[in-house]
Amino acid sequence: MTRLKVNGVEEEIAVATVADLLAERGIDPKARFLAVALNGAVVRRAEWPATALAAGDTIEIVRPLQGG
Numbered sequence: 001m002t003r004l005k006v007n008g009v010e011e012e013i014a015v016a017t018v019a020d021l022l023a024e025r026g027i028d029p030k031a032r033f034l035a036v037a038l039n040g041a042v043v044r045r046a047e048w049p050a051t052a053l054a055a056g057d058t059i060e061i062v063r064p065l066q067g068g
Helices: 017-023 043-052
Strands: 002-006 008-014 035-038 042-043 059-062
Touching: 017 035, 017 043, 017 059, 042 043
Parallel strands: 002 059
Antiparallel strands: 002 008, 035 042, 035 059
């Protein structure tokens, strides 16, 4: 288990990469307008499977919401 801060909430998560985190949350990595930042730096979509997560990392997952 790794302790991460995801969208402002500290959590214990058993994932190794950005792609694993998205899959664990049921987020389609091919969804349009989806962005991920790791420790304040945007991670390119092509790099998600290889971008390792470490204890103490801060991840922001940004995607549009419907509504108006």
